[in-house]
Amino acid sequence: MFTMTVRTRIAPSPTGSPHIGTAYIALFNYAFARKNGGQFILRIEDTDQSRSTRESEQEILDALNWLGIPWDEGPDKGGPCGPYRQSERTAIYREHALSLVEKGKAYPCFCGEARLRELRRRQAEAGQDKLGYDGLCGGLDPAEAARRMRAGEPHVIRLRVPAEGECAFKDRFREEVRIPWNTIDHQVLLKSDGFPTYHLANVVDDHLMGITHVIRGEEWISSTPKHLLIYGAFGWTPPEFAHLPLLRNPDKSKLSKRKNPTSILYYRRAGYLPAALRNYLGLLAYSLPDGRERFSLDDMAATFDFSRVSLGGPIFDPQKLRAFNGAYIRGMAPGELMGECRKWMLNDDAWLKAISMAQPRLALLSDLVPMTAFLFSDRPGAAAADLAAACGGDAGLAAQRLKLAQWECEKSAAWNKDVARGIFDRIAGKENVKLKDLLRLFFLALSGAEVSLPIFDSMELLGRDMVVRRIQYALEALDAAGTPLKGKALKALSERYEAAYCAAQ
RNA sequence: GCUCCCAUCGUCUAUCGGUCAGGACACCAGGUUUUCAUCCUGGGAAGCGGAGUUCGACUCUCCGUGGGAGCGCCA
Numbered sequence: 001m002f003t004m005t006v007r008t009r010i011a012p013s014p015t016g017s018p019h020i021g022t023a024y025i026a027l028f029n030y031a032f033a034r035k036n037g038g039q040f041i042l043r044i045e046d047t048d049q050s051r052s053t054r055e056s057e058q059e060i061l062d063a064l065n066w067l068g069i070p071w072d073e074g075p076d077k078g079g080p081c082g083p084y085r086q087s088e089r090t091a092i093y094r095e096h097a098l099s100l101v102e103k104g105k106a107y108p109c110f111c112g113e114a115r116l117r118e119l120r121r122r123q124a125e126a127g128q129d130k131l132g133y134d135g136l137c138g139g140l141d142p143a144e145a146a147r148r149m150r151a152g153e154p155h156v157i158r159l160r161v162p163a164e165g166e167c168a169f170k171d172r173f174r175e176e177v178r179i180p181w182n183t184i185d186h187q188v189l190l191k192s193d194g195f196p197t198y199h200l201a202n203v204v205d206d207h208l209m210g211i212t213h214v215i216r217g218e219e220w221i222s223s224t225p226k227h228l229l230i231y232g233a234f235g236w237t238p239p240e241f242a243h244l245p246l247l248r249n250p251d252k253s254k255l256s257k258r259k260n261p262t263s264i265l266y267y268r269r270a271g272y273l274p275a276a277l278r279n280y281l282g283l284l285a286y287s288l289p290d291g292r293e294r295f296s297l298d299d300m301a302a303t304f305d306f307s308r309v310s311l312g313g314p315i316f317d318p319q320k321l322r323a324f325n326g327a328y329i330r331g332m333a334p335g336e337l338m339g340e341c342r343k344w345m346l347n348d349d350a351w352l353k354a355i356s357m358a359q360p361r362l363a364l365l366s367d368l369v370p371m372t373a374f375l376f377s378d379r380p381g382a383a384a385a386d387l388a389a390a391c392g393g394d395a396g397l398a399a400q401r402l403k404l405a406q407w408e409c410e411k412s413a414a415w416n417k418d419v420a421r422g423i424f425d426r427i428a429g430k431e432n433v434k435l436k437d438l439l440r441l442f443f444l445a446l447s448g449a450e451v452s453l454p455i456f457d458s459m460e461l462l463g464r465d466m467v468v469r470r471i472q473y474a475l476e477a478l479d480a481a482g483t484p485l486k487g488k489a490l491k492a493l494s495e496r497y498e499a500a501y502c503a504a505q
Numbered sequence: 506g507c508u509c510c511c512a513u514c515g516u517c518u519a520u521c522g523g524u525c526a527g528g529a530c531a532c533c534a535g536g537u538u539u540u541c542a543u544c545c546u547g548g549g550a551a552g553c554g555g556a557g558u559u560c561g562a563c564u565c566u567c568c569g570u571g572g573g574a575g576c577g578c579c580a
Contacts, residue, residue, distance in 0.1 A: 011580090013580045015579080015580075045580065047579090047580080048580065050579090051579070051580090113578080116577090116578085120577095127506070128506085129507035129576095130507060130508085130576075131506095131507090131576060132577090156578055158578095171510095174510075174511090177509070178509085179509060180508070180509095182508095183507070183508045183509085183575095183576075184576090185576070185577085187577095188578050191578040193578075195578085197577090197578070197579085197580085198580045199580095202580090217574090218509095218510065218511085218573085218575095219573095219574055219575065219580095220574095220575085220580095221509060221510060221574075221575075222509055222510090222574070222575040222576070223575075223576090243510080245510090245511075245573090246574070248572095248573080252572055252573065253572095253573075254573075254574070280517095283517065283518080284517065284518095285517095285518095286518095287517095287518060287519065291518090291527080291528065292528095293517090293518085293528075293529055293530095294529095307521085310517090310518070310519095311510080311511060311512090312511060312512060312513095312517095312518090313510095313511070313512095313572080313573060313574090314516090314517060314518090315516060315517075316517095317516055317517065317530070317531090319516085319530065320516070320517065320529080320530040320531080321530095322530095323529090323530055323531085324529095324530085326543095330544095
């Protein structure tokens with residue numbers, strides 16, 4: 001008798017810093033697969049050509065490796081269902097999309113961006129509840145559509161969605177979920193650049209990779225009908241779905257980097273222990289039958305049960321995570337802790353870099369540690385008044401420059417001193433200020449002192465995410481001192497930023 | 506606006522019809538410690554509202570209310 005083994009997956013998109021939410025979802029997928037003696041797969045969803053980067057992909061692997069959530073198959077280690085990177089599977093998606101067109105389950109759409117924008121505008125104006133594509137090209141004569149496709153007319157492939165009735169499916173965490181079909185858009189499956197959208201690629205890959213259980217964030221509930229429809233169109237048996245509650249900010253909104261550090265790499269750099277972070281993430285939506293709060297990955301995997309997952313959107317509480325981390329540290333033997341410190345930053349590799357920077361400024365060996373302390377800390381603690389003073393006493397200006405730099409750093413995939421230098425050169429140019437004058441603020445924000453070690457070398461050793469975090473600390477200090485950057489002012493700055501820094505060349 | 510999801514201390518949660526509603530973080534008080542931290546002890550702190558079902562509801566049903574998510578050629 002053929003028994004299907006449980007296969008789960010995490011399918012992150014390599015756009016930006018590896019997100020704490022990715023680790024959270026990965027953790028549950030891993031635990032469920034392990035509990036059932038199945039496999040856990042890592043698949044890279046890099047179908048967004050404009051935003052995906054190889055650097056980001058590597059960071060995801062590094063982050064998950066550091067966190068200690070191992071996968072059985074993935075782009076780095078291969079497996080029977082490869083390739084595990086969607087950009088290398090485009091032929092598969094194209095072929096599948098076309099087969100759907102042949103079956104009449106999908107159709108080519110020749111509507112350009114202009115028509116769609118106009119359509120959306122009209123719908124909004126009319127106060128229409130259901131926005132989205134009107135299905136115009138769905139009514140095209142198939143022969144005519146095929147002719148236009150062959151003629152090379154730009155087009156996308158859209159899914160044909162029933163106009164009436166509803167889609168009902170079972171979510172392993174809840175009761176049956178029912179969603180009316182008329183609220184589902186005629187989803188684009190294949191983009192005009194020939195790449196699939198998430199929806200197509202995701203379904204095709206989950207099927208081809210033998211995924212039996214899709215455990216993902218709650219944000220996907222409303223697009224599950226589309227996915228089910230695609231499975232049905234192919235004649236495939238869909239996997240089981242289980243939607244986890246989303247991690248939240250203190251104000252209950254979906255966890256965002258604006259209100260919390262969300263980069264796993266920041267937590268690594270700041271000195272959180274993988275075991276503590278894993279435990280905390282698990283605790284957010286899972287509890288052991290015996291009620292213990294301190295538990296290992298193995299504990300979670302051994303006891304894992306869908307019924308023990310709680311559904312209220314948990315607020316990610318940095319304070320409790322910190323307390324947890326402290327408890328882990330205090331629970332270790334000193335020798336063991338020393339090992340953790342070595343893995344972290346207290347090793348020859350990091351010290352050599354720090355020493356190289358400090359050497360020209362050193363008179364005594366004992367100057368070394370005080371001089372480099374900021375490289376090893378989390379928050380250097382720059383005072384708001386000093387930050388303002390570094391901008392000629394203008395706290396508002398300081399906040400704006402910090403924010404601009406933060407945005408620029410965040411979006412940079414590669415990171416080293418030259419990249420950092422480039423970013424600040426560019427800002428100095430756009431803001432019409434001398435680099436030297438601009439940098440005074442950042443010496444303070446990043447090192448806590450007005451004069452310090454070479455700043456770009458420091459930034460390299462600090463790492464992108466720690467730099468971003470320290471800028472955030474500085475912004476928080478200014479905010480606390482009565483110079484908030486939010487609401488209209490933030491929006492205005494953001495618009496100016498988009499126009500001046502992001503416009504296509 | 507429309508669709509869907511969710512709802513126990515400030516926060517994360519336990520409870521699967523009968524409990525003084527338990528634990529953890531945070532907070533407060535006390536104790537141990539040459540300081541601090543740790544550690545220990547104690548304290549305040551919760552079932553969103555209204556109908557039902559039931560001998561009995563935090564627990565089941567319905568209606569409100571509140572919060573969240575989704576509504577892209579992003580994932």
